[in-house]
Amino acid sequence: MKRCIIIGSGLGGLSTGVVLAREGFDVTILEQGTQIGGCLQCFERRGVKFETGMHFIGSALPGQTLHRLLRFLEIDDIALAALDSQAYDIIRLGDQEYRFPNGKEAFIAQMTNYFPHEAEGIRQYVECVERVAQASSLHTLDTSNANSAINTEYQLRSINEVIDSLITDPTLRDVLVGNQPLYAAQRDKTPFSTHAFIVDFYNQSSFRVVGGSDNIGNALIRKLEQYGGRVLTQQQVIKILSDDRGVKGITTADGSRYDADIVVSAIHPVPTLAMTDSPLIRPAFRKRMASLPNTIGIFSVYLDFKEGTMPYMNSNYYAYANGLSPWDSEHYSTEDWPRGYLYMHFCHEPRPRYARAGVILSYMRFEEMAPWLDTTVGHRGEAYESFKRNRAERLIDSVQQAFPEIRQAIRHYYTSTPLTYLNYTGTSKGSAYGIARDISLGMSSHVPQRTKLPGLYLTGQNINSHGILGVLVGTVVTCSDLLGTEYLYQQIIKASQ
Numbered sequence: 243m244k245r246c247i248i249i250g251s252g253l254g255g256l257s258t259g260v261v262l263a264r265e266g267f268d269v270t271i272l273e274q275g276t277q278i279g280g281c282l283q284c285f286e287r288r289g290v291k292f293e294t295g296m297h298f299i300g301s302a303l304p305g306q307t308l309h310r311l312l313r314f315l316e317i318d319d320i321a322l323a324a325l326d327s328q329a330y331d332i333i334r335l336g337d338q339e340y341r342f343p344n345g346k347e348a349f350i351a352q353m354t355n356y357f358p359h360e361a362e363g364i365r366q367y368v369e370c371v372e373r374v375a376q377a378s379s380l381h382t383l384d385t386s387n388a389n390s391a392i393n394t395e396y397q398l399r400s401i402n403e404v405i406d407s408l409i410t411d412p413t414l415r416d417v418l419v420g421n422q423p424l425y426a427a428q429r430d431k432t433p434f435s436t437h438a439f440i441v442d443f444y445n446q447s448s449f450r451v452v453g454g455s456d457n458i459g460n461a462l463i464r465k466l467e468q469y470g471g472r473v474l475t476q477q478q479v480i481k482i483l484s485d486d487r488g489v490k491g492i493t494t495a496d497g498s499r500y501d502a503d504i505v506v507s508a509i510h511p512v513p514t515l516a517m518t519d520s521p522l523i524r525p526a527f528r529k530r531m532a533s534l535p536n537t538i539g540i541f542s543v544y545l546d547f548k549e550g551t552m553p554y555m556n557s558n559y560y561a562y563a564n565g566l567s568p569w570d571s572e573h574y575s576t577e578d579w580p581r582g583y584l585y586m587h588f589c590h591e592p593r594p595r596y597a598r599a600g601v602i603l604s605y606m607r608f609e610e611m612a613p614w615l616d617t618t619v620g621h622r623g624e625a626y627e628s629f630k631r632n633r634a635e636r637l638i639d640s641v642q643q644a645f646p647e648i649r650q651a652i653r654h655y656y657t658s659t660p661l662t663y664l665n666y667t668g669t670s671k672g673s674a675y676g677i678a679r680d681i682s683l684g685m686s687s688h689v690p691q692r693t694k695l696p697g698l699y700l701t702g703q704n705i706n707s708h709g710i711l712g713v714l715v716g717t718v719v720t721c722s723d724l725l726g727t728e729y730l731y732q733q734i735i736k737a738s739q
């Protein structure tokens with residue numbers, strides 16, 4: 243029985259733990275925080291529950307990719323509530339709203355209704371999204387349409403370049419990237435493939451997790467424990483032990499030592515590599531990982547609504563200030579922040595009439611955190627509290643333009659900044675989604691699942707992509723390396739039958 247230590251209990255660590263424990267590995271997951279789950283964590287204040295990271299998921303109908311992965315992990319019994327199939331996403335540009343319906347043909351019809359003069363371009367765009375998403379067997383779990391040439395081409399072309407080549411109307415170009423906060427898109431940088439995977443994923447079907455995303459983490463822990471694995475909290479890994487043949491184990495901040503044959507790090511590669519001084523990890527690799535850009539951070543306002551006042555919104559609402567495009571939202575100035583936001587309600591029961599809680603998200607750069615870098619949670623001082631209050635009020639003011647009733651409905655609100663994420667998930671510089679993909683870096687932005695130090699593997703949002711599908715695909719990639727690709731795919735296929 244191989245002893246396996248996994249660093250980090252986010253979705254990546256937990257799902258990898260379940261797969262390996264089921265295959266007979268003796269799995270121990272070490273989590274630095276008091277709560278498991280990383281971005282799956284929820285918190286409760288005054289009896290109301292809030293999600294901090296994962297808010298909605300896609301492709302979860304039987305036969306669709308995520309559903310197959312949830313079955314493979316034996317957690318497909320998590321309660322889900324479908325978002326409005328006629329408007330799972332609503333994009334507001336100025337005073338105009340655009341609704342995204344689920345399904346390829348419905349999406350084409352709706353966009354053509356808004357922009358009849360772009361009928362041909364819209365069809366070509368949707369077909370391009372589908373072709374690119376299906377070209378990756380990792381994302382479809384189907385090798386029949388896999389096409390590495392398409393994959394490579396669209397990893398090297400930016401979202402705006404591809405959309406501009408198909409669509410002429412500037413408003414439609416903006417509408418199609420209106421949900422870009424989901425992948426922190428950057429003009430001329432983010433690959434079209436990133437856009438295509440996410441658009442296709444949510445267009446197939448989209449859901450909230452009833453009761454909160456921590457249900458996913460809790461379901462994975464139950465499975466892990468069923469297969470003999472365990473998660474230990476308040477165990478911050480600080481060193482990976484090795485000799486000239488490979489890993490030996492790890493040590494934690496409290497001085498505990500855990501021996502292991504395999505260490506899987508489900509955190510960012512840079513802090514992972516800092517934990518080992520093994521010469522087997524080449525300086526060039528360390529330098530390459532350290533040079534990779536990270537996605538921008540997020541400021542969140544968690545809203546506690548008075549009971550029975552705020553009708554439940556079964557859509558995600560993305561809005562941009564008058565005359566502003568979704569592009570360049572990250573290049574805000576202190577004066578024009580927020581240039582855009584994403585507003586959502588949490589789903590505490592299967593068919594809620596009223597929302598008890600919601601969240602408003604907007605970009606926030608880590609540089610804004612400079613005055614408080616040396617402070618700790620709960621002790622950051624009045625200036626930080628006042629900064630957060632000011633930003634929260636400005637964000638609520640923005641939302642109020644589309645939802646005039648919102649202020650009246652708020653009982654309390656709470657906030658989080660990139661510093662909060664740094665503290666609760668350990669993510670580099672409070673980055674929302676980890677390493678940012680950039681077409682100019684090409685293959686040099688690739689983060690491998692296996693390192694040159696035998697027995698040290700990587701998984702989680704940084705090796706493939708973020709989000710529930712990106713991370714679970716990362717789990718498949720890492721576990722395939724340990725268990726065999728063909729074997730693992732057969733297991734996934736068997737689980738879906």
Ligand SMILES: Cc1cc2nc3c(=O)[nH]c(=O)nc-3n(C[C@H](O)[C@H](O)[C@H](O)COP(=O)(O)OP(=O)(O)OC[C@H]3O[C@@H](n4cnc5c(N)ncnc54)[C@H](O)[C@@H]3O)c2cc1C
Nearest residue numbers: 250252253254274280281297298479668702703708709710
């Ligand atoms: C605001 C926000 C909204 C999002 N919304 C969605 C959404 O709607 N849908 C979707 O699919 N995805 C969404 N995502 C993305 C998704 O939640 C993440 O990509 C995913 O959960 C990341 O999982 P992970 O395991 O890679 O990392 P994480 O969740 O970051 O987990 C890493 C874990 O490792 C622990 N750790 C770090 N260092 C150490 C150490 N030295 N020792 C021990 N433990 C350590 C951390 O405490 C943490 O628990 C969102 C993310 C954010 C931030």
